[in-house]
Amino acid sequence: MNNNMDYVLDVKNLSTSFISDRxxxxxxxxxxxxxxxxxxxxxxxxxxxxKSVTVHSIVKLMPKNAKVSADHVIxxxxxDGKEYRLDQMEPFGTEMRKLRGxxxxxxxxxxxxxxxxxxxxxxxxxxxxxxxxxxxKAEAQKQVLDMFRKLGIPDPESRISDFxxxxxxxxxxxxxxxxAMICNPDIIIADEPTTALDVTxxxxxxxxxxSLQVNDHKSxxxxxxxxxxxxxxxxxxxxxxxxxxxxxxxxxxxxxNPSHPYTQALLRSVPVLGLAEGQExxxxxxxxxxxxxxxxxxxxxxxxPFCQDRCRQKDIPRFEVSPGHYVRCLKFDSFQEVD
Amino acid sequence: xxxxxxxFQIKNLQMWFPVRKGFLRKxxxxxxxxxxxxxxxxKxxxxxxxxxxxxxKSTLGKTIMMLNTPTGGxxxxxxxGQFKDIxxxxxxxxxxFRxxxxxxxxxxxxxxxxLKKIYxxxxxxxxxxxxxxxxxxxxxxxxxxxxxxxxxxxxxxxPHEFSGGQRQRLCIxxxxxxxxxxxxxxxxxxxxxxxxxxxVLNLMKKxxxxxxxxxxxxxxxxxxxxxxxxxxxxxxxxxxxxxADSRALYDEPLHPYTRALLSAIPVPQIHxxxxxxxxxxxxxxxxxxxxxxxxxxxxxxxxxxxxxxxPVLTRYKDGEHMVACHLYGAES
Numbered sequence: 153m154n155n156n157m158d159y160v161l162d163v164k165n166l167s168t169s170f171i172s173d174r175x176x177x178x179x180x181x182x183x184x185x186x187x188x189x190x191x192x193x194x195x196x197x198x199x200x201x202x203k204s205v206t207v208h209s210i211v212k213l214m215p216k217n218a219k220v221s222a223d224h225v226i227x228x229x230x231x232d233g234k235e236y237r238l239d240q241m242e243p244f245g246t247e248m249r250k251l252r253g254x255x256x257x258x259x260x261x262x263x264x265x266x267x268x269x270x271x272x273x274x275x276x277x278x279x280x281x282x283x284x285x286x287x288x289k290a291e292a293q294k295q296v297l298d299m300f301r302k303l304g305i306p307d308p309e310s311r312i313s314d315f316x317x318x319x320x321x322x323x324x325x326x327x328x329x330x331x332a333m334i335c336n337p338d339i340i341i342a343d344e345p346t347t348a349l350d351v352t353x354x355x356x357x358x359x360x361x362x363s364l365q366v367n368d369h370k371s372x373x374x375x376x377x378x379x380x381x382x383x384x385x386x387x388x389x390x391x392x393x394x395x396x397x398x399x400x401x402x403x404x405x406x407x408x409n410p411s412h413p414y415t416q417a418l419l420r421s422v423p424v425l426g427l428a429e430g431q432e433x434x435x436x437x438x439x440x441x442x443x444x445x446x447x448x449x450x451x452x453x454x455x456x457p458f459c460q461d462r463c464r465q466k467d468i469p470r471f472e473v474s475p476g477h478y479v480r481c482l483k484f485d486s487f488q489e490v491d
Numbered sequence: 492x493x494x495x496x497x498x499f500q501i502k503n504l505q506m507w508f509p510v511r512k513g514f515l516r517k518x519x520x521x522x523x524x525x526x527x528x529x530x531x532x533x534k535x536x537x538x539x540x541x542x543x544x545x546x547x548k549s550t551l552g553k554t555i556m557m558l559n560t561p562t563g564g565x566x567x568x569x570x571x572g573q574f575k576d577i578x579x580x581x582x583x584x585x586x587x588f589r590x591x592x593x594x595x596x597x598x599x600x601x602x603x604x605x606l607k608k609i610y611x612x613x614x615x616x617x618x619x620x621x622x623x624x625x626x627x628x629x630x631x632x633x634x635x636x637x638x639x640x641x642x643x644x645x646x647x648x649x650p651h652e653f654s655g656g657q658r659q660r661l662c663i664x665x666x667x668x669x670x671x672x673x674x675x676x677x678x679x680x681x682x683x684x685x686x687x688x689x690x691v692l693n694l695m696k697k698x699x700x701x702x703x704x705x706x707x708x709x710x711x712x713x714x715x716x717x718x719x720x721x722x723x724x725x726x727x728x729x730x731x732x733x734x735a736d737s738r739a740l741y742d743e744p745l746h747p748y749t750r751a752l753l754s755a756i757p758v759p760q761i762h763x764x765x766x767x768x769x770x771x772x773x774x775x776x777x778x779x780x781x782x783x784x785x786x787x788x789x790x791x792x793x794x795x796x797x798x799x800x801x802p803v804l805t806r807y808k809d810g811e812h813m814v815a816c817h818l819y820g821a822e823s
Contacts, residue, residue, distance in 0.1 A: 380757030
């Protein structure tokens, strides 16, 4: 099992459903993904495809009406070399709380609403540190200062006692990243970290995250809908559609050899700078279906140009088209099937 | 296009919002949302307006439609060869003018009244603009819905029964009812997913071709704007910093801000060596704009002159390409 230590997070067949109106609606279905240590895994997909639900299920930040099941969710800590079975832990039990924040940090989408407006930012960043290590407030403040410096927040000595409304969007997102980073976690989960920001500020934040990964050897899960960001940040890519991983592979696999019809269509429909005049964007016909009335078979069948009868009959298995490159599509049924 | 015909001529348009403070609500300053903007719009073209949040691009769109009363400048509109200044229009004249210029807004969820059927929402502008016979109104409604590929029997549905992309198509259809010449689109696709976004963009292109419309396309996403537009206007803090043909802007961006903006956009291609210009700091508040060139505190090429003199928009090499930067002013 030695080579498994490479994978800091190993998720197998994770499913999440929500109970509403006494009906159970499956939002995430049999998602398997692995995060290699020191790399970035991008989870891409359109809104409602379950990318946020997947990672929230992994860290067990789910509302009460959610039902999560998995074959296993394993976190391998670099600090003590132990394996933790996240799927067997109580969502808000001591074990899980020890890991969340300390070993797995999270950065959420909207920096405006992820900070408490009535506490000083310095205290908000220090809170996690005091909770997890039990150090004194003065010591914690010192570390917060160092973190602010590292993240390029100008004039940290005075900024530390400012309130969130005194910060701009980009600076707020830096504070949120500081909260995620302060306990020196192995994994950072960034859920659309720059969607609310302007492009030039997005560029700053992304450079920052990249440098954290390279210098501090962090593993990052980046959730995004922006294919451009994926191309710049990711080492491995997981393409999701309607709660399923449609395609999983290295950056080169996804961009140079996109195999699933959905990945191909998605890449064609993104406007790229410098398109030649008269060149048309590809479109995906139809609309994303409602997860409540999905039938058996492939979720993409209704919008797929290659759809056949057999696509609608039963669950589509994963095929390994090349080492580490998995596609959930019957076009590739000549390849090795993996579960 | 051999002879390009002007449709809008915007001269030194200014939209300052007063900032009031204290008990007597004294005006202590102005938010210079649109500051001395001059711009020509030609018939049949798509003019893209880009910039980051707060740069005044939406205010510019609204001010051109006279939804804000500008604090200065002129907006001339081409009435069959005659240019009339719409800032001086009476409300009756404005009412007629708005038949020629329509607007599509960002959020298709809030642009349709949730309590009214699509039929009612679509009938209203026609009634207001004096299409009195019911048959005629229904004919027009059917026509515009066909243009955006929505079945006419959907008229009897409520907005919540439609997806985001369909709603945005409905908003476009409603704007087309009065047969406008110009459509001002304020971030029409930013609320939509990429696959849906491409559908709406392609549809808008097709409609433009069929009806010979002029688009003012306002968006923050430069790749979307470049896909849609013939010419692009780049704004920063209420001012135009560069106007260029969309291809030229991509091939040869002149203004340091445009260059930084272009380099900041992540490209969905791998193995691309790219030099990224990261502008330090943030966009200053439009209430306290820096003296001289608004970009100077962040600009990598800042000179002494930039701190004092605000550069004016000048032609670069006597072409269509215009830029407001001292780097290019000195030679010509």
